[in-house]
Amino acid sequence: MTDPTPVLRLEGIVKSFPGVRALDGVSFDVRPGEVHALMGENGAGKSTLMKVLGGIHAPNEGKIFIAEEPVVMTSPMQAKAKGVVFIHQELSLADELTVAENIFLGELPLKSFGRVDWAKLYARTDAILKKLNVRFTAKTRVGDLSIANQQMVEIGRALTVSPRAVIFDEPTASLTDAEKVVLFDVIADLQSQGVGIVYISHRMEEVFKITDRISVLRDGQYRGTLITADTDEDEVTKLMIGRSLDLSRNESHHEMGDVALEVRGLSCGTLFQDVDFAVRKGEVLGFYGLVGAGRTEIAETIFGLRNPTAGQIYLNGREVRIHSPIDAVRMGISLVPEDRKGQGLVLSMNCRDNMTLPQVDDMTAGPFVSDGAEIAIFDQYRDKLDIRTPGWRQLVGNLSGGNQQKIVIGKWLSMRPDVLIVDEPTRGIDVGSKSEIHSLIRDLAAQGFAVIVISSEMPEVLHVSDRIVAMYSGKVMREFTSEEVTEDNLIQAISGITEKVA
Numbered sequence: 001m002t003d004p005t006p007v008l009r010l011e012g013i014v015k016s017f018p019g020v021r022a023l024d025g026v027s028f029d030v031r032p033g034e035v036h037a038l039m040g041e042n043g044a045g046k047s048t049l050m051k052v053l054g055g056i057h058a059p060n061e062g063k064i065f066i067a068e069e070p071v072v073m074t075s076p077m078q079a080k081a082k083g084v085v086f087i088h089q090e091l092s093l094a095d096e097l098t099v100a101e102n103i104f105l106g107e108l109p110l111k112s113f114g115r116v117d118w119a120k121l122y123a124r125t126d127a128i129l130k131k132l133n134v135r136f137t138a139k140t141r142v143g144d145l146s147i148a149n150q151q152m153v154e155i156g157r158a159l160t161v162s163p164r165a166v167i168f169d170e171p172t173a174s175l176t177d178a179e180k181v182v183l184f185d186v187i188a189d190l191q192s193q194g195v196g197i198v199y200i201s202h203r204m205e206e207v208f209k210i211t212d213r214i215s216v217l218r219d220g221q222y223r224g225t226l227i228t229a230d231t232d233e234d235e236v237t238k239l240m241i242g243r244s245l246d247l248s249r250n251e252s253h254h255e256m257g258d259v260a261l262e263v264r265g266l267s268c269g270t271l272f273q274d275v276d277f278a279v280r281k282g283e284v285l286g287f288y289g290l291v292g293a294g295r296t297e298i299a300e301t302i303f304g305l306r307n308p309t310a311g312q313i314y315l316n317g318r319e320v321r322i323h324s325p326i327d328a329v330r331m332g333i334s335l336v337p338e339d340r341k342g343q344g345l346v347l348s349m350n351c352r353d354n355m356t357l358p359q360v361d362d363m364t365a366g367p368f369v370s371d372g373a374e375i376a377i378f379d380q381y382r383d384k385l386d387i388r389t390p391g392w393r394q395l396v397g398n399l400s401g402g403n404q405q406k407i408v409i410g411k412w413l414s415m416r417p418d419v420l421i422v423d424e425p426t427r428g429i430d431v432g433s434k435s436e437i438h439s440l441i442r443d444l445a446a447q448g449f450a451v452i453v454i455s456s457e458m459p460e461v462l463h464v465s466d467r468i469v470a471m472y473s474g475k476v477m478r479e480f481t482s483e484e485v486t487e488d489n490l491i492q493a494i495s496g497i498t499e500k501v502a
């Protein structure tokens, strides 16, 4: 059987930035009706390859073919006109505009005299929103939507034309399970129409569920293409990072000290109620539950971003009142938030300054931290977290998505808080660095820090936690030690199947 003509093909693409050869002779193709995964570590060159395809970056060398016709891509608009559309890793929506305006930006339907045909715009948008099964409307302001819903708008943008190929760059990074189901339906639908799909993701389960082939990049070089049905996670991981990974349970145990943080009867309106838990020095306490279970809101309350409606918080045995993040940081509590993009990165500043930027004024060692000390901090966390950048002078905006996340994580870790709360610590992080971050969390605990890890990934909570709090719908259902927890009893607890255990 001869292979069908690919909908798109890249040949020998080279792209250099100052100090980085981001792509080093990469070839790649997508067939009609195929979902082709593009995988590789943070900074491997995935997004850059797709930006070359989309005309955002001009390649130094190499060729692009659409249905075997050579093309020179000069802009995303041109790519779209040729039937290649993108859902980018960084959302590029205009907050002040409505959903409809964002989806049809640059191609608003017009009446004669050049006026926007609003009726047509809303009707077309409604048709797209219906496919996406979302609850917001065409007239909603994008800035009022959750990140997950904004991602759905970004996906909606791709559906305004009949595309030949659609590129998804980490589309599920902030989607809930329900939204993922919709996304996979959209992808299956496109596939059945013969559209070729490029799917960039660090999530192995997804890649194995929906893709036909997997191509791997490493340090800007093409490492090979595997047929999904004939390979396994281990083989893909080895190709990506050159070694296998041990993703077993947490077996390491160390001495624990006194209780560092305790909450009793903590409630915040309808978000969560009557929450009790304690975390000791030297302990990692995992919070597991479905999106919406209230885990992030508990963290935000402890960090002073929300006011509790009832209950107490104790730090080292003393009751405290935390009115703001400034209070929290002063008392030794740090929160690495779930939405790291929105919080705390200045893209136009360099890596070092972003990492050592005092999160809250006057909060760190004072104004006299020397340049040298800052560079040393940066170097230390660059090594620990394997941040890929030519040096501390690089602007954070030029780092790959995953490496930007590592800068934020490094910033909070470098503050060495007594109590560290991390919300979804490895979202958007490649498998190799994921296990580095897990050992870093274990190390922090071993050094006597109290750590709370919120995660939606079961292997992650099982891997890092000494104890696990299972939440369902704003309530703590059960607490497990790492010896008693099983995948089954954990799933039962977070789906509200088991009764609340007092």
Ligand SMILES: Nc1ncnc2c1ncn2[C@@H]1O[C@H](COP(=O)(O)OP(=O)(O)OP(=O)(O)O)[C@@H](O)[C@H]1O
Pocket: 017, 018, 020, 022, 040, 041, 042, 043, 044, 045, 046, 047, 048, 049, 089, 388, 389, 398, 399, 400, 401, 402, 403, 428, 430
């Ligand atoms: N505009 C730019 N200027 C300088 N360097 C850049 C620029 N864009 C990307 N790079 C560098 O190119 C390399 C590849 O980055 P890219 O964003 O393609 O990685 P990625 O595979 O998408 O990673 P991630 O999984 O973290 O999203 C990185 O070293 C990055 O820092």
Ligand SMILES: [Mg+2]
Pocket: 046, 047, 048, 089, 169, 400, 401, 402
């Ligand atoms: Mg990327």
